[in-house]
Amino acid sequence: MIPVTRPISRIGARLIQLITFIGALGLLFRDTFAVTPRMVFVKRGRRLAWSNLWFQLYRVGVKSIGVVGLVTFCIGAILALQIGPILDDYGVASQLPGVIGIAMFRELGPLIGAIVLTGFAGASIAAELGTMAVGEELKALRSHAISPVRFLVVPRVLATIIMTACLATLSNAMGVLGGMFTANITQGMDYGVYLNATFESAKALDFVTGIIKAAVFGMMIGGLACFYGMSVRGGAEGVGNATTKTVVISIVSLIMVDLTFTFVFYTLDL
Amino acid sequence: MPDETTAPSALPADADAEPIIRCINVTKQFGSQKVLHDLTLNVKRGERLVMLGGSGAGKSTLLNLMAAETRATSGQVIVNGRNICSMSDAELDKHRTTMGVLFQSGALFQSMTLAENVALPIREHTDLVDRTIDTIVKMKLELVGLREHADKKPAEISGGMKKRAGLARALALDPQIIFYDEPSAGLDPVSVTEVDQLMIGLNETLGVTTVVITHEMTSAFRIAHRLVLLDQGKFVAAGSPDEMKNSDDPLVHQFVHGLTAGPLTDRRDDCDYLTDLLNPQR
Numbered sequence: 100m101i102p103v104t105r106p107i108s109r110i111g112a113r114l115i116q117l118i119t120f121i122g123a124l125g126l127l128f129r130d131t132f133a134v135t136p137r138m139v140f141v142k143r144g145r146r147l148a149w150s151n152l153w154f155q156l157y158r159v160g161v162k163s164i165g166v167v168g169l170v171t172f173c174i175g176a177i178l179a180l181q182i183g184p185i186l187d188d189y190g191v192a193s194q195l196p197g198v199i200g201i202a203m204f205r206e207l208g209p210l211i212g213a214i215v216l217t218g219f220a221g222a223s224i225a226a227e228l229g230t231m232a233v234g235e236e237l238k239a240l241r242s243h244a245i246s247p248v249r250f251l252v253v254p255r256v257l258a259t260i261i262m263t264a265c266l267a268t269l270s271n272a273m274g275v276l277g278g279m280f281t282a283n284i285t286q287g288m289d290y291g292v293y294l295n296a297t298f299e300s301a302k303a304l305d306f307v308t309g310i311i312k313a314a315v316f317g318m319m320i321g322g323l324a325c326f327y328g329m330s331v332r333g334g335a336e337g338v339g340n341a342t343t344k345t346v347v348i349s350i351v352s353l354i355m356v357d358l359t360f361t362f363v364f365y366t367l368d369l
Numbered sequence: 370m371p372d373e374t375t376a377p378s379a380l381p382a383d384a385d386a387e388p389i390i391r392c393i394n395v396t397k398q399f400g401s402q403k404v405l406h407d408l409t410l411n412v413k414r415g416e417r418l419v420m421l422g423g424s425g426a427g428k429s430t431l432l433n434l435m436a437a438e439t440r441a442t443s444g445q446v447i448v449n450g451r452n453i454c455s456m457s458d459a460e461l462d463k464h465r466t467t468m469g470v471l472f473q474s475g476a477l478f479q480s481m482t483l484a485e486n487v488a489l490p491i492r493e494h495t496d497l498v499d500r501t502i503d504t505i506v507k508m509k510l511e512l513v514g515l516r517e518h519a520d521k522k523p524a525e526i527s528g529g530m531k532k533r534a535g536l537a538r539a540l541a542l543d544p545q546i547i548f549y550d551e552p553s554a555g556l557d558p559v560s561v562t563e564v565d566q567l568m569i570g571l572n573e574t575l576g577v578t579t580v581v582i583t584h585e586m587t588s589a590f591r592i593a594h595r596l597v598l599l600d601q602g603k604f605v606a607a608g609s610p611d612e613m614k615n616s617d618d619p620l621v622h623q624f625v626h627g628l629t630a631g632p633l634t635d636r637r638d639d640c641d642y643l644t645d646l647l648n649p650q651r
């Protein structure tokens with residue numbers, strides 16, 4: 100091959116890889132949404148799907164509650180410590196609760212919750228499905244004419260969507276509490292005053308946009324984890340790779356999507 | 370149960386009727402590699418067919434085609450009078466419920482108990498109430514001798530038991546055909562015999578058509594009504610156990626007796642090795 104063309108062909112190969120990846124992921128999401136209604140409307144699909152969903156909700160969400168709560172409480176405290184003095188310099192120390200509230204509701208609550216969930220649920224879903232792929236369990240499902248997407252992917256993706264939204268709400272609350280306690284200690288701000296100020300600045304719209312974001316984050320975490328898990332080939336090493344990829348790619352895409360959302364909300368003046 | 374020395378019993382009387390599986394000029398290609406070449410094979414209803422062949426001969430590929438796991442590159446696979454190559458995905462799913470496949474590892478769902486494993490296909494494909502399903506599950510597990518272990522997880526049982534549990538699950542929807550890919554791989558001699566007798570028993574009592582891939586010659590001869598030998602994607606011999614045992618064909622002779630000298634091994638060429646060694650580029 101002529102040396103000049105080599106980088107071009109390499110870029111081309113990368114591009115094809117990326118397009119294939121996006122295409123395959125898109126197909127998975129399409130299938131997921133195509134079969135979800137069966138869970139509600141078709142009796143046979145319903146029986147298996149619901150018991151499965153409860154279990155997934157528990158496994159995805161409940162274990163992460165403690166960590167998410169702790170992390171976001173600390174984030175609230177950190178924000179209060181960092182921003183408090185600056186606001187004080189400008190003589191607007193009373194604005195602190197509003198700043199923290201909006202930062203948490205719009206941005207940090209959903210994002211931090213999602214990142215923690217990536218480590219908890221994303222990694223474990225990818226490892227679980229990867230092990231199933233290696234053990235021929237996916238093949239066995241297909242041979243029994245049970246769609247792996249409906250049986251495995253739908254409950255997991257729904258569970259991550261619901262749980263990221265719930266965890267985002269928890270994160271918001273914990274962040275505000277973290278800020279509140281810190282402001283009380285450092286600036287002697289009264290709890291009641293702090294909470295009032297928070298809800299004066301942070302409105303329902305801030306909360307709702309945050310939750311919408313969180314739901315999309317959840318869909319990404321669940322979808323990527325299932326995608327990488329089910330594509331595992333070749334033993335334990337493949338499972339490890341899938342887990343790593345899930346976590347890294349999830350976090351990168353979370354931030355990218357977050358940026359896109361923020362930009363869109365900003366231009367729409369929401 | 371037939372013991373180990375007697376010849377397998379004859380085919381059921383109506384076996385001359387329309388074959389349950391017909392592969393007509395089937396070819397399968399992976400990329401540029403042609404794995405199956407223009408194969409034609411009939412499996413009779415109620416027959417126990419054993420497929421023999423060296424590693425990479427294409428046995429699993431052929432079995433996957435017949436079990437509707439993959440589609441042929443060209444040719445037709447006709448099961449119960451219907452061409453499965455031209456079925457839509459939905460039809461194929463429906464068709465799959467009439468067949469059972471026993472995977473090499475058993476492929477049990479690790480997160481479920483044996484009973485739940487067997488119940489899963491029934492839950493999915495029927496409207497039966499839970500009590501009825503429980504009863505069916507117990508019956509299937511009893512068939513393979515695992516009823517006492519119904520509440521264990523796959524990780525808690527031995528390899529032979531996993532195979533049998535996988536078989537119970539394959540039986541869940543009362544299939545007409547069961548495919549076994551190396552059912553005796555990795556089992557001790559006693560478990561091998563147990564699994565063999567189970568396959569024969571199911572075939573004789575329920576009339577399930579049975580297609581088996583195995584590397585164990587004793588099992589092969591014990592099970593088979595008929596054996597076929599695959600080599601490099603082509604059939605090189607077919608016949609009853611006696612015909613195969615006494616065959617003059619050097620290839621069959623070598624394979625059946627596991628000899629190291631013969632047409633199967635002569636293919637490897639020392640010339641290649643020398644040029645390979647002296648040629649550092651490759």
Ligand SMILES: Nc1ncnc2c1ncn2[C@@H]1O[C@H](COP(=O)(O)OP(=O)(O)OP(=O)(O)O)[C@@H](O)[C@H]1O
Pocket residue numbers: 399404422423424425426427428429430431
């Ligand atoms: N999904 C696949 N993609 C590409 N090549 C494949 C695929 N499956 C099988 N092959 C190739 O087809 C050939 C036949 O494979 P197959 O699994 O049918 O052999 P086999 O007779 O079952 O061997 P063994 O006794 O080792 O199980 C092999 O050379 C293998 O590399």
Ligand SMILES: [Mg+2]
Pocket residue numbers: 428429430550
């Ligand atoms: Mg094989």
